[in-house]
Every structure is written in C-alpha cells, then in structure tokens.
Amino acid sequence: MKNPRQAKAFKFVVGLLLLPLLAAALLALGDLSRFFWHDRAWGQYWFWALGGGFALWLVVYFALPRPMWLYVFGHELTHALAVYLHAGEVYKFHVSKRGGHVITDKTSWFISLSPYFIPLYTVFLLALWLLAAFYWKPLAHYLAFLYLGIGITWGFHLTFTVSMIGEGQQDLKGEGVFFSLVVILLLNLLLIEIGLTGILGGWHGFPRMGLGLWHHALDAYAWTGKTLWTGALWVWTELVALVRHAKG
Template sequence: MARRDRRRKAAPRVRRLNASFAASPDAFTVPVRWVKAIVGIFLLPPCYILTAAFFSALFRAADQDFHRTAEFLFFAAGSAIWLFVFFVLPRPLWIYVFGHELTHALAVRLAGGQVLDFNVSREGGHVVTDKINTWIALAPYFIPIYSVIVIALYGLGSVFYDLEPYRPLLYVLLGFTWTFHATFTLSMIPKGQTDLAYGGHFFSLLVIYLMNLLVLSFMLLLALPQQGGFRKFARDILLFSADFAVGAKHVFDLLVRAAGY
C-alpha cells in the first residue's frame, strides 16, 4: 500500500520542522518502531492468555462432540475444498490481492481517510491514501474480507427471503473463505510484506496473531451447540489472567532474590 505525499501547501511546514531538527544536533526523538516494540512486549501476556482461553474453549467443544455437529462438518468441508485448490490447482493470487487492497481501502475509510487510488493486477496491487496507521496497515491480515462479505450477503438476503434452508451452504462458504484468508496470510507474511515494516515486524506479527485468534475464538463460540460459551470464555480469560499474574510475581520475586535485594 502506498501513501501520497502531503499537498504542496504543507511542504513549508515539513521543511521548517526539518530545519529545526537540523539546528539542534542534541535533539533526540524515539523512533516509532522502538515504541511499538515495547508495546509488543506488553502484548505477549494477552497473547498467552487468549491462546490458553481459546484452547480451553476448544477442548470443551470437543467434549460436547462439536466435531460431529452439522456446523463443523459443513465448515470443514468448505475448508477442505479450498485446501485442495490451494495445494493442487493454480492459486488465484489476484483474488487475494483484490481482497487485500479492498480491506486496506475500507480500513482507510473507517479511519476517516481518503482513498486516492486503487490498483490491482496479477503482479500485485496498491492503495494510495492520505492516511496511514497500524489499523490500516494490518487490517488485511486479520480481517477475512470474503468471509465478511458472505455473512453480509446472507444477512441482507435473510431480510427479504427465508434463507434457513441454505444455512449449510453458509457454513461451507465460511469454511472456504476463512481458510482462503488463513492460507494466503500465512504464505504471504514470510515474503517480506511492506505492511509489516510500518510498525516493525515484532509488533505487527503479535497484533496479527492476537487479532486472528480473537476472530477464530468468536467463530468457535458462535458455533458451539451449548449456551453460555461466551460467559465461560470470559471466565477463562479472568482465570488465566490471574494465573499469569501469580506466575509473573513469582518470577519477579526470584529475580529480586537472585539480585541480592
């Protein structure tokens, strides 16, 4: 994704700022990536807590024979269809690129920015905008845009028609589109995406992991056959948070003793 330079009338201000720094060689500014790296360290505990809560919910789902429910089977069928396409057939990269850049564009609009150019081709794509932040840069990596479109179309159609008989197809499409998002995201990240460089790779990867886990947890809790899934999930987050706090205090006490205080 690209960002258009500031308009000409803003240039003098930029030059004045640059001149002020040049005139003060002792001035020191903390790079944004350093700040985000520190923020990333503080994201590690939420990543641990959410991961533990997710697997706790997953184990509860297995105890309830969730893997035998129609919802799971249809979702798994859609996922399997996409995995066959991804690993056996030619990959439709341009569809991924379009969805990726579309998510950038929607994130820009939601953040109050302007989309000045939108380009997609087989070689890649870009969005030119007057605004950039972490939300805009990383949104395509944790928002399964085609799954969102499927849900939106199903919800809109349900207003005018009875789509309950087509609910199995909804689960198939969700499995197909979410796995599409997951496989392309995992395959593209190691290729040096410039979006990740905006906030630093350490911070960006933690945000992507955390947000994708939130989305996956939400989907799992919605599909659970038993009521109270969200309440139990919230309880697990509190319990694992308390366990982490106790463990962190224990480690801190050990370090203090080792230092001789």
C-alpha cells in the same frame, strides 16, 4: 510519535506487553477445543460443513493455480476500508497479480495490518447471507452452505496470510515485525474464538468466552510479573555478591 525509530521501539514494548494476552488467547482456544470434545461437535452438521469447506480450500490452494489477484484485491480493499473507518481518503487503488497498493492521507497500525487479521471475504459472505435471510426466511434451513462458505473463505484468509507473511511484507516492516506478528496472531486467534463460540453457543456463549479469557489473562500477567520480579531479585543478588567479592 514522529520519529520512526521511537515509534517502532514503542510498538516493540507494546508487543512484549501483549505476549501474556496472546498466551491467554491460546489457553482460551484450548478451553474451546475441550468444549468441542465434551459437546461432541464432530457429530454436528456444521462441524463437517465448516471443516469440509476448509479442507476443500486447502486442496484448491495446494493443487491448483492460486487466485492471487483475488487475494490482492481483498488485501488492498481491506486497507481502503480501514482508511475510510479512520475518516481518511483513498487517492489511488491499484491491484494486479504481482501486487497492489493504496495511496491515502491516513496511516495507522490498524490500516497497515487489517488485511492480515480481517477475513474480508468471510465478512462479505456473512453480510450477504444475513441480508438474504432477512428477506427470505427459508434460507435458515440451508445453514450448512453458509458454514461451507465460511470454511472456504476463512481458509482463503489464513493460507494467504501465512504465505504473505512468509514473504516479508512491507506492511509488517513499517509497523515493526515483532509487534505486527504479535498483533496479527492475537487478533486472528480472537476472531477464530469469537466465530466458533458464536456457532457453538450463540450469543449466550460470549460471556463465558470473555470471562475465561479474562481469567487466563489475569493468570498470565500475574505469572509474568512474578517471573520478572524473581529474575530481577536473582540478578540483584548476584550483582551484590560480585561487588562484595571484588571488594574482598
């Protein structure tokens, strides 16, 4: 859509349509938390390594000067990588403590919002670890350090994402704030669920997660449809009653 207002209106409607899916993702996260409880995840080394890394980052974030340049670099680099995924070109890449920008020939909601739901430094950490583990097999015995790093880098992503959204980013305004917030929250939830499912059950856990999310989504959309239909019938009944009363 070439008309910006029409595009934002369309995305607002898409955001509304995604709300039941967002509710389903929250319910799926609840299922995962119950699985944590029954599986006694707090007794596993990865739980303490992951949580310890996250807690360590929170201390750094709130007690020490925040590495804003590092965040801005990752933010703009994510924009740039998203552009390349769209077969586009990056003409300028600027980063400073006060902010940054990327000039490109492509634009889309994915390019604009990708830094807010892709934990780039976590992705880099996983890629480096897998590459190193491929050449040095004993690295598999030090997974606690990987989980520690994931906790730190994902904490980095989440804290700065919340902070930047609170400041009112132009990326969100350009795509429509409501649509952007729904997409960012939904995709962050899904990535967290994918990550935790992979840790808990490996590849075998993903079908169960997908099936649970599917059932929750069906229930959420069915409830939404039923509620809207009931509401529409009530409004229609009231309007008919008002018209009859006016005529009488």
